[in-house]
Amino acid sequence: MADDFDVIVVGAGMAGGPAAIRLAKGGANVLLVERGAEVGTKSLSGGILWGNDLARILPNWWREMPVERHLVRKRFGLLTADSALSFDLQESSWNQEPYVAHSVLRSRTDSWLAKKAEELGATVVPSVPVDRLNWEGTKVHGIIQGGEKMTAPVTIVADGANSRLSLGTPIRPEARLSPETTxxxxxxxxxxxxxxxxxxxxxxxxxxxxxxxxxxxxxxxxxxxxxxxxxxxxxxxxxxxxxxxxxxxxxxxxxxxxxxxxxxxxxxxxxxxxxxxxxxxxxPGGWAGRPAAFHGDGWMVAGDAAGFVFSNGIMIQGMNYAIRSGIEAAETALASKAAGDPSAAKLAEYDRRLEATGILADFRDFARLDRVKWNPRIYSVYPRFATELLRSMMAESGSPKRSARKLLRAAQKAAGVKITSLVRDGVEIAWDL
Ligand SMILES: Cc1cc2nc3c(=O)[nH]c(=O)nc-3n(C[C@H](O)[C@H](O)[C@H](O)COP(=O)(O)OP(=O)(O)OC[C@H]3O[C@@H](n4cnc5c(N)ncnc54)[C@H](O)[C@@H]3O)c2cc1C
Structure with missing residues:
Protein backbone atom coordinates (compact mmCIF):
# COMPACT_ATOMS: atom_id res chain seq x y z
CA MET A 1 0.00 0.00 0.00
CA ALA A 2 1.27 3.47 -0.88
CA ASP A 3 2.50 5.67 1.92
CA ASP A 4 0.45 8.69 3.03
CA PHE A 5 3.36 11.10 2.60
CA ASP A 6 6.95 11.18 1.28
CA VAL A 7 8.22 12.66 4.53
CA ILE A 8 6.66 13.34 7.95
CA VAL A 9 8.21 16.09 10.12
CA VAL A 10 7.24 16.03 13.81
CA GLY A 11 7.42 19.42 15.56
CA ALA A 12 6.94 22.81 13.92
CA GLY A 13 9.80 24.56 15.73
CA MET A 14 13.01 26.04 14.34
CA ALA A 15 14.13 22.63 13.03
CA GLY A 16 10.78 21.33 11.76
CA GLY A 17 9.48 24.50 10.04
CA PRO A 18 12.57 25.05 7.85
CA ALA A 19 12.77 21.28 7.12
CA ALA A 20 9.17 21.33 5.83
CA ILE A 21 9.88 24.44 3.70
CA ARG A 22 12.93 22.80 2.09
CA LEU A 23 11.01 19.56 1.46
CA ALA A 24 8.04 21.37 -0.07
CA LYS A 25 10.38 23.42 -2.26
CA GLY A 26 12.00 20.17 -3.39
CA GLY A 27 8.62 18.81 -4.51
CA ALA A 28 8.10 16.31 -1.66
CA ASN A 29 4.65 15.49 -0.32
CA VAL A 30 5.36 16.52 3.28
CA LEU A 31 3.32 16.48 6.49
CA LEU A 32 4.36 18.84 9.32
CA VAL A 33 2.63 17.92 12.59
CA GLU A 34 2.65 20.06 15.72
CA ARG A 35 1.17 19.29 19.14
CA GLY A 36 0.35 22.95 19.96
CA ALA A 37 -3.19 24.15 19.27
CA GLU A 38 -1.54 26.63 16.92
CA VAL A 39 2.01 26.56 15.62
CA GLY A 40 4.22 28.63 17.91
CA THR A 41 2.11 28.38 21.05
CA LYS A 42 4.45 25.76 22.58
CA SER A 43 7.72 27.33 21.40
CA LEU A 44 10.12 29.11 23.73
CA SER A 45 13.54 30.66 23.19
CA GLY A 46 15.48 33.49 24.80
CA GLY A 47 15.73 34.33 21.95
CA ILE A 48 18.49 35.73 19.84
CA LEU A 49 18.59 34.09 16.44
CA TRP A 50 22.20 34.14 15.30
CA GLY A 51 23.39 33.83 11.72
CA ASN A 52 21.87 33.57 8.31
CA ASP A 53 21.03 29.87 7.94
CA LEU A 54 17.49 30.62 6.79
CA ALA A 55 18.86 32.36 3.66
CA ARG A 56 19.43 28.91 2.15
CA ILE A 57 15.69 28.39 1.87
CA LEU A 58 14.33 31.94 2.19
CA PRO A 59 16.58 34.65 0.71
CA ASN A 60 16.09 38.00 2.50
CA TRP A 61 14.07 36.21 5.21
CA TRP A 62 14.85 38.95 7.75
CA ARG A 63 12.80 41.45 5.72
CA GLU A 64 9.72 39.21 5.70
CA MET A 65 9.82 37.12 8.87
CA PRO A 66 8.36 38.88 11.92
CA VAL A 67 11.68 39.42 13.72
CA GLU A 68 11.84 41.90 16.60
CA ARG A 69 15.12 43.88 16.49
CA HIS A 70 18.53 43.30 14.92
CA LEU A 71 21.36 43.14 17.42
CA VAL A 72 23.82 46.04 17.53
CA ARG A 73 25.33 45.41 20.95
CA LYS A 74 25.98 42.42 23.20
CA ARG A 75 26.81 42.79 26.87
CA PHE A 76 28.60 40.06 28.83
CA GLY A 77 28.69 40.27 32.59
CA LEU A 78 29.32 38.78 36.00
CA LEU A 79 26.89 39.26 38.86
CA THR A 80 27.41 38.91 42.57
CA ALA A 81 24.55 39.35 45.03
CA ASP A 82 24.96 43.14 44.98
CA SER A 83 27.38 44.08 42.20
CA ALA A 84 27.79 43.73 38.45
CA LEU A 85 30.80 43.77 36.17
CA SER A 86 30.27 43.82 32.42
CA PHE A 87 31.66 44.74 29.04
CA ASP A 88 29.99 45.37 25.71
CA LEU A 89 30.77 44.19 22.22
CA GLN A 90 29.53 46.49 19.50
CA GLU A 91 30.46 46.41 15.81
CA SER A 92 29.25 48.79 13.12
CA SER A 93 28.87 45.85 10.69
CA TRP A 94 26.19 44.47 13.03
CA ASN A 95 23.96 47.31 11.89
CA GLN A 96 24.11 46.27 8.23
CA GLU A 97 22.03 43.72 6.34
CA PRO A 98 21.81 40.74 6.52
CA TYR A 99 22.59 41.47 10.20
CA VAL A 100 24.49 39.21 12.56
CA ALA A 101 21.55 38.33 14.84
CA HIS A 102 17.93 39.20 15.57
CA SER A 103 15.77 39.04 18.67
CA VAL A 104 12.71 36.93 17.96
CA LEU A 105 9.49 35.85 19.66
CA ARG A 106 8.87 32.28 18.65
CA SER A 107 5.08 32.48 18.66
CA ARG A 108 5.45 34.87 15.72
CA THR A 109 8.38 33.32 13.82
CA ASP A 110 7.30 29.69 14.06
CA SER A 111 3.76 30.33 12.84
CA TRP A 112 5.20 32.41 9.98
CA LEU A 113 7.57 29.56 8.99
CA ALA A 114 4.73 27.01 9.08
CA LYS A 115 2.58 29.29 6.94
CA LYS A 116 5.43 29.56 4.41
CA ALA A 117 5.67 25.74 4.32
CA GLU A 118 1.91 25.53 3.73
CA GLU A 119 2.04 28.10 0.90
CA LEU A 120 4.73 25.97 -0.74
CA GLY A 121 2.50 22.87 -0.61
CA ALA A 122 3.25 21.23 2.76
CA THR A 123 0.36 19.85 4.81
CA VAL A 124 0.59 21.54 8.23
CA VAL A 125 -1.53 20.07 11.01
CA PRO A 126 -1.46 21.59 14.51
CA SER A 127 -3.14 20.02 17.59
CA VAL A 128 -1.51 16.64 16.84
CA PRO A 129 0.52 15.44 19.82
CA VAL A 130 2.19 12.44 18.16
CA ASP A 131 2.14 9.50 20.61
CA ARG A 132 5.07 7.60 19.14
CA LEU A 133 6.98 6.69 16.05
CA ASN A 134 5.66 3.71 14.11
CA TRP A 135 8.51 1.26 14.70
CA GLU A 136 8.59 -1.83 12.49
CA GLY A 137 11.48 -3.69 14.05
CA THR A 138 14.43 -1.30 13.82
CA LYS A 139 12.77 0.73 11.08
CA VAL A 140 10.53 3.79 11.52
CA HIS A 141 7.55 3.88 9.17
CA GLY A 142 5.73 7.11 10.05
CA ILE A 143 3.90 8.06 13.24
CA ILE A 144 1.07 6.93 15.50
CA GLN A 145 -1.37 9.30 17.15
CA GLY A 146 -4.59 8.37 18.92
CA GLY A 147 -4.21 4.80 17.63
CA GLU A 148 -4.03 5.99 14.01
CA LYS A 149 -1.03 5.47 11.78
CA MET A 150 0.27 7.91 9.21
CA THR A 151 3.03 6.48 7.09
CA ALA A 152 6.00 7.85 5.18
CA PRO A 153 9.31 6.25 4.14
CA VAL A 154 11.18 8.96 6.10
CA THR A 155 10.29 10.72 9.38
CA ILE A 156 12.22 13.72 10.71
CA VAL A 157 12.07 13.84 14.51
CA ALA A 158 12.17 17.53 15.48
CA ASP A 159 10.12 17.48 18.68
CA GLY A 160 12.53 19.52 20.80
CA ALA A 161 14.61 19.12 23.95
CA ASN A 162 12.62 16.55 25.88
CA SER A 163 12.07 14.42 22.77
CA ARG A 164 9.40 11.97 23.89
CA LEU A 165 9.47 10.31 20.49
CA SER A 166 13.13 9.37 21.00
CA LEU A 167 13.33 8.51 24.70
CA GLY A 168 13.28 4.77 25.37
CA THR A 169 13.69 3.96 21.65
CA PRO A 170 16.81 3.06 19.63
CA ILE A 171 17.28 6.84 19.10
CA ARG A 172 17.76 7.40 22.85
CA PRO A 173 17.58 4.10 24.71
CA GLU A 174 17.61 5.85 28.11
CA ALA A 175 14.16 6.58 29.59
CA ARG A 176 14.88 10.22 30.48
CA LEU A 177 17.44 12.97 29.94
CA SER A 178 20.33 13.09 32.37
CA PRO A 179 20.16 15.94 34.94
CA GLU A 180 23.95 16.20 34.61
CA THR A 181 23.77 17.30 31.01
CA THR A 182 20.40 19.09 30.97
CA PRO A 284 19.63 19.73 26.22
CA GLY A 285 23.28 19.13 26.89
CA GLY A 286 25.07 19.37 23.55
CA TRP A 287 27.55 16.63 22.69
CA ALA A 288 27.30 14.93 26.07
CA GLY A 289 23.51 14.78 25.69
CA ARG A 290 23.44 13.60 22.07
CA PRO A 291 21.26 10.66 20.99
CA ALA A 292 22.65 7.18 20.25
CA ALA A 293 22.54 8.06 16.54
CA PHE A 294 21.37 10.94 14.35
CA HIS A 295 19.76 8.66 11.73
CA GLY A 296 18.55 5.09 11.20
CA ASP A 297 16.21 3.15 8.90
CA GLY A 298 13.49 5.65 7.98
CA TRP A 299 14.37 8.36 10.52
CA MET A 300 16.59 11.35 11.26
CA VAL A 301 16.67 13.54 14.34
CA ALA A 302 17.24 17.32 14.19
CA GLY A 303 17.49 20.41 16.40
CA ASP A 304 17.16 20.16 20.18
CA ALA A 305 16.01 16.54 19.88
CA ALA A 306 19.53 15.82 18.59
CA GLY A 307 21.09 17.88 21.43
CA PHE A 308 22.26 20.66 19.10
CA VAL A 309 22.26 23.51 21.67
CA PHE A 310 25.21 25.27 23.14
CA SER A 311 24.90 27.37 26.28
CA ASN A 312 27.78 28.56 28.43
CA GLY A 313 26.56 31.58 30.38
CA ILE A 314 27.83 34.12 27.89
CA MET A 315 25.88 32.79 24.94
CA ILE A 316 23.16 30.34 24.05
CA GLN A 317 22.77 29.14 20.49
CA GLY A 318 20.30 26.48 19.45
CA MET A 319 17.95 28.03 16.91
CA ASN A 320 20.73 28.40 14.31
CA TYR A 321 21.69 24.72 14.72
CA ALA A 322 18.01 23.68 14.62
CA ILE A 323 17.50 25.49 11.32
CA ARG A 324 20.71 24.14 9.81
CA SER A 325 20.14 20.54 10.92
CA GLY A 326 16.47 20.71 9.82
CA ILE A 327 17.52 21.82 6.33
CA GLU A 328 20.23 19.14 6.14
CA ALA A 329 17.72 16.45 7.18
CA ALA A 330 15.33 17.72 4.49
CA GLU A 331 18.04 17.65 1.81
CA THR A 332 18.93 14.09 2.83
CA ALA A 333 15.25 13.06 2.69
CA LEU A 334 14.97 14.53 -0.82
CA ALA A 335 18.02 12.54 -1.95
CA SER A 336 16.54 9.40 -0.38
CA LYS A 337 13.23 10.03 -2.18
CA ALA A 338 15.03 10.46 -5.52
CA ALA A 339 16.88 7.17 -4.94
CA GLY A 340 13.77 5.38 -3.61
CA ASP A 341 15.90 4.30 -0.66
CA PRO A 342 15.04 5.30 2.93
CA SER A 343 17.52 2.83 4.47
CA ALA A 344 19.97 3.76 7.21
CA ALA A 345 22.78 3.39 4.66
CA LYS A 346 21.21 6.08 2.45
CA LEU A 347 20.26 8.37 5.36
CA ALA A 348 23.88 8.20 6.58
CA GLU A 349 24.28 11.14 4.20
CA TYR A 350 22.69 13.22 7.00
CA ASP A 351 25.69 12.58 9.28
CA ARG A 352 28.05 13.52 6.46
CA ARG A 353 26.11 16.75 5.98
CA LEU A 354 26.14 17.50 9.73
CA GLU A 355 29.89 17.06 9.54
CA ALA A 356 30.36 19.13 6.36
CA THR A 357 28.29 22.05 7.67
CA GLY A 358 30.33 22.17 10.86
CA ILE A 359 27.56 21.22 13.31
CA LEU A 360 29.26 18.11 14.66
CA ALA A 361 32.68 19.79 14.73
CA ASP A 362 31.20 22.67 16.78
CA PHE A 363 29.63 20.32 19.30
CA ARG A 364 32.74 18.21 19.69
CA ASP A 365 34.69 21.44 20.27
CA PHE A 366 32.15 22.86 22.72
CA ALA A 367 32.34 19.62 24.72
CA ARG A 368 35.88 20.58 25.68
CA LEU A 369 34.43 23.62 27.48
CA ASP A 370 32.23 21.50 29.75
CA ARG A 371 34.97 21.28 32.37
CA VAL A 372 35.06 25.11 32.54
CA LYS A 373 31.29 25.46 32.31
CA TRP A 374 30.63 23.06 35.19
CA ASN A 375 33.31 24.47 37.48
CA PRO A 376 31.27 25.87 40.41
CA ARG A 377 33.91 28.56 41.08
CA ILE A 378 32.98 30.22 37.76
CA TYR A 379 29.56 31.02 39.27
CA SER A 380 30.54 32.06 42.75
CA VAL A 381 34.15 32.79 43.52
CA TYR A 382 35.27 34.44 40.28
CA PRO A 383 32.49 37.04 39.99
CA ARG A 384 33.34 38.05 43.62
CA PHE A 385 37.08 37.99 42.92
CA ALA A 386 36.79 40.16 39.77
CA THR A 387 34.41 42.74 41.25
CA GLU A 388 36.40 42.95 44.49
CA LEU A 389 39.67 43.48 42.59
CA LEU A 390 38.28 46.26 40.37
CA ARG A 391 36.46 47.96 43.24
CA SER A 392 39.59 48.06 45.40
CA MET A 393 41.71 49.34 42.48
CA MET A 394 39.38 52.29 42.02
CA ALA A 395 38.43 53.05 45.62
CA GLU A 396 39.85 56.26 47.11
CA SER A 397 40.33 55.95 50.85
CA GLY A 398 42.70 58.87 51.47
CA SER A 399 45.58 56.49 52.33
CA PRO A 400 48.38 55.42 49.95
CA LYS A 401 47.32 53.07 47.16
CA ARG A 402 48.21 49.41 47.64
CA SER A 403 50.42 47.53 45.18
CA ALA A 404 48.80 45.27 42.54
CA ARG A 405 50.12 42.21 44.38
CA LYS A 406 48.48 43.31 47.65
CA LEU A 407 45.22 44.10 45.86
CA LEU A 408 45.22 40.64 44.25
CA ARG A 409 45.83 39.01 47.64
CA ALA A 410 43.01 41.04 49.20
CA ALA A 411 40.54 40.14 46.39
CA GLN A 412 41.56 36.51 46.63
CA LYS A 413 40.91 36.54 50.38
CA ALA A 414 37.59 38.36 50.05
CA ALA A 415 36.40 35.85 47.42
CA GLY A 416 37.68 32.91 49.44
CA VAL A 417 39.65 31.39 46.57
CA LYS A 418 42.97 29.61 47.07
CA ILE A 419 45.98 30.54 44.93
CA THR A 420 46.28 26.88 43.88
CA SER A 421 42.66 26.88 42.62
CA LEU A 422 43.29 30.14 40.77
CA VAL A 423 46.35 28.71 39.03
CA ARG A 424 44.71 25.35 38.29
CA ASP A 425 41.54 26.95 36.90
CA GLY A 426 43.61 29.43 34.86
CA VAL A 427 45.55 26.59 33.25
CA GLU A 428 42.35 24.57 32.63
CA ILE A 429 40.56 27.54 31.08
CA ALA A 430 43.53 28.36 28.83
CA TRP A 431 43.79 24.69 27.82
CA ASP A 432 40.06 24.12 27.21
CA LEU A 433 39.52 27.35 25.28
C1 LIG B 1 15.14 29.85 28.16
C2 LIG B 1 15.75 29.52 26.83
C3 LIG B 1 16.45 30.50 26.14
C4 LIG B 1 17.01 30.22 24.90
N1 LIG B 1 17.65 31.21 24.24
C5 LIG B 1 18.15 30.98 23.00
C6 LIG B 1 18.73 32.04 22.25
O1 LIG B 1 18.78 33.19 22.68
N2 LIG B 1 19.25 31.74 21.03
C7 LIG B 1 19.19 30.47 20.50
O2 LIG B 1 19.66 30.26 19.37
N3 LIG B 1 18.63 29.46 21.19
C8 LIG B 1 18.10 29.68 22.41
N4 LIG B 1 17.51 28.67 23.11
C9 LIG B 1 17.50 27.32 22.50
C10 LIG B 1 16.43 27.24 21.40
O3 LIG B 1 15.18 27.63 21.92
C11 LIG B 1 16.32 25.84 20.84
O4 LIG B 1 17.60 25.37 20.50
C12 LIG B 1 15.42 25.77 19.61
O5 LIG B 1 14.13 26.19 19.94
C13 LIG B 1 15.38 24.34 19.06
O6 LIG B 1 14.42 24.24 18.04
P1 LIG B 1 13.70 22.86 17.78
O7 LIG B 1 12.83 23.06 16.59
O8 LIG B 1 14.69 21.77 17.74
O9 LIG B 1 12.82 22.59 19.06
P2 LIG B 1 11.59 23.42 19.60
O10 LIG B 1 11.71 24.84 19.29
O11 LIG B 1 11.38 23.01 21.01
O12 LIG B 1 10.37 22.86 18.73
C14 LIG B 1 9.87 21.58 18.91
C15 LIG B 1 8.41 21.57 18.47
O13 LIG B 1 7.93 20.24 18.52
C16 LIG B 1 6.64 20.23 19.07
N5 LIG B 1 6.40 18.89 19.63
C17 LIG B 1 7.01 18.34 20.72
N6 LIG B 1 6.55 17.09 20.92
C18 LIG B 1 5.66 16.86 19.93
C19 LIG B 1 4.83 15.75 19.61
N7 LIG B 1 4.86 14.62 20.34
N8 LIG B 1 4.00 15.84 18.54
C20 LIG B 1 3.96 16.98 17.79
N9 LIG B 1 4.71 18.06 18.07
C21 LIG B 1 5.55 17.99 19.11
C22 LIG B 1 6.70 21.33 20.13
O14 LIG B 1 5.39 21.78 20.49
C23 LIG B 1 7.52 22.39 19.40
O15 LIG B 1 6.73 23.26 18.64
C24 LIG B 1 16.92 28.92 24.35
C25 LIG B 1 16.22 27.92 25.04
C26 LIG B 1 15.63 28.22 26.26
C27 LIG B 1 14.86 27.15 26.99
Missing part, protein backbone atom coordinates in the same frame (compact mmCIF):
# COMPACT_ATOMS: atom_id res chain seq x y z
CA UNK A 183 19.61 22.66 31.97
CA UNK A 184 16.38 24.37 32.87
CA UNK A 185 15.45 27.58 31.09
CA UNK A 186 12.81 29.96 32.44
CA UNK A 187 11.68 33.00 30.54
CA UNK A 188 9.38 35.95 31.10
CA UNK A 189 8.27 38.58 28.59
CA UNK A 190 7.53 42.15 29.76
CA UNK A 191 5.66 44.77 27.76
CA UNK A 192 7.38 48.16 27.61
CA UNK A 193 6.80 51.15 25.39
CA UNK A 194 9.24 51.09 22.40
CA UNK A 195 10.37 54.68 23.14
CA UNK A 196 11.28 53.64 26.71
CA UNK A 197 13.17 50.61 25.36
CA UNK A 198 15.11 52.88 23.00
CA UNK A 199 16.01 55.38 25.75
CA UNK A 200 16.85 52.76 28.34
CA UNK A 201 18.96 50.51 26.11
CA UNK A 202 20.47 53.22 23.88
CA UNK A 203 19.08 51.88 20.62
CA UNK A 204 17.10 53.52 17.83
CA UNK A 205 14.62 52.25 15.24
CA UNK A 206 14.95 48.49 14.85
CA UNK A 207 18.26 48.24 16.70
CA UNK A 208 18.44 45.81 19.59
CA UNK A 209 20.56 45.12 22.65
CA UNK A 210 21.26 41.79 24.35
CA UNK A 211 22.93 40.85 27.60
CA UNK A 212 24.00 37.64 29.28
CA UNK A 213 25.11 37.41 32.89
CA UNK A 214 26.98 34.63 34.65
CA UNK A 215 25.40 34.42 38.02
CA UNK A 216 27.01 34.66 41.39
CA UNK A 217 23.55 35.78 42.46
CA UNK A 218 22.13 32.29 43.03
CA UNK A 219 22.44 30.23 46.24
CA UNK A 220 25.91 28.68 46.66
CA UNK A 221 26.44 25.72 44.35
CA UNK A 222 23.67 26.62 41.90
CA UNK A 223 25.27 27.08 38.48
CA UNK A 224 23.62 29.26 35.87
CA UNK A 225 23.06 32.73 34.54
CA UNK A 226 20.53 35.16 33.16
CA UNK A 227 19.70 37.01 29.96
CA UNK A 228 17.87 40.17 28.94
CA UNK A 229 16.96 40.96 25.33
CA UNK A 230 15.08 43.82 23.69
CA UNK A 231 12.15 43.16 21.36
CA UNK A 232 10.02 45.71 19.52
CA UNK A 233 7.69 46.51 22.41
CA UNK A 234 8.70 43.88 24.95
CA UNK A 235 11.74 42.65 26.86
CA UNK A 236 12.66 38.95 27.11
CA UNK A 237 14.25 38.05 30.43
CA UNK A 238 15.22 34.67 31.78
CA UNK A 239 17.62 32.33 33.48
CA UNK A 240 19.26 29.06 32.55
CA UNK A 241 20.47 26.79 35.37
CA UNK A 242 22.05 23.36 35.63
CA UNK A 243 19.42 20.89 36.85
CA UNK A 244 21.98 18.79 38.68
CA UNK A 245 23.14 21.84 40.64
CA UNK A 246 19.58 22.45 41.97
CA UNK A 247 19.43 19.07 43.74
CA UNK A 248 19.58 19.23 47.53
CA UNK A 249 20.10 23.00 47.62
CA UNK A 250 16.61 24.17 48.50
CA UNK A 251 16.70 26.24 45.34
CA UNK A 252 13.42 26.73 43.51
CA UNK A 253 13.29 27.88 39.92
CA UNK A 254 10.72 30.66 40.52
CA UNK A 255 12.91 32.11 43.32
CA UNK A 256 15.98 32.08 41.08
CA UNK A 257 14.33 34.16 38.38
CA UNK A 258 13.08 36.57 41.09
CA UNK A 259 16.66 36.99 42.33
CA UNK A 260 17.75 37.85 38.80
CA UNK A 261 14.89 40.33 38.26
CA UNK A 262 15.49 42.02 41.61
CA UNK A 263 19.23 42.41 41.12
CA UNK A 264 20.04 46.16 41.06
CA UNK A 265 21.71 45.85 37.62
CA UNK A 266 18.54 44.35 36.15
CA UNK A 267 15.65 45.78 38.20
CA UNK A 268 16.07 49.37 37.02
CA UNK A 269 15.70 48.26 33.40
CA UNK A 270 12.36 46.58 34.15
CA UNK A 271 10.85 49.66 35.78
CA UNK A 272 7.28 50.19 34.50
CA UNK A 273 7.32 46.96 32.46
CA UNK A 274 4.30 44.66 32.63
CA UNK A 275 4.66 40.85 32.71
CA UNK A 276 2.77 39.39 29.74
CA UNK A 277 4.17 35.86 29.26
CA UNK A 278 5.87 33.17 31.28
CA UNK A 279 7.36 29.81 30.25
CA UNK A 280 9.93 27.16 31.12
CA UNK A 281 11.68 24.50 29.08
CA UNK A 282 14.63 22.14 29.14
CA UNK A 283 17.89 22.89 27.37
Missing amino acids: ELGIKEVFRLDPSVIEDRFHVTGNEGHSEEWVGGLFPPGVMGGGFLYTNRDTLSLGIIVSIQSLYGRNAYAHELIERFKLHPAIANRLKGAELVEYGARLV
